[in-house]
Amino acid sequence: MAWNIRYFRAHLHQMGLIIYGNRDSPVVPMILYMPGKLIAFSRLCLDRGLGVVVVGFPATALLTSRCRFCISAGHTKEMLDKAERWWHEVKYPWTILISPSSTRHANVQEDNLILPSAWRAHYV
Template sequence: MKQMGGNEGILKVRQLSENTRYFRKRLTEMGFIIIGHPESPVIPLMLYFPSIALVIVDECLKAGIAIVFAGNPATSLTTCRLRLCIL
């Protein structure tokens, strides 16, 4: 296993934090409703209409974006969401 020396780990965590804030900001600017802690790299994006989930998931996968759909029975029909993870 490779060990990180010096400040490499700190720099990676800082970059992850910046990427997370930027991504959340852009999603909000685009009109998406996102929930969860503002510093978390796991970003729940609310859909409210499960019928659009498959289209969004398909387009994200085509673009190389890993995404997970959480719907009924894990959530109610009106609180379905997509989960994006920033790396």
């Protein structure tokens, strides 16, 4: 399971998606910043065969809505790769905010990341 967690987190991070949480936790929260689109996003994930938990205000701050992936030992590399391919398809059309610094410095340790005010959306 530890390999699955590290593999999945590393790939989300390399794609530039903003992820929170402990790097060894099986729960991987990804920041969406779209409180108005959480329900539609959750349904879209289910339609693609991806089970996620979406969390928004009042459980989180208004602008830190997120989806949580729960990684288990039962996930195969192929399953994780399928989820990764899907994220490549939706991160721009859904304007999921990505970190410009994480795409330039993919080897940066997550523990050392500080959230700057320069986060911005990338559009196609």
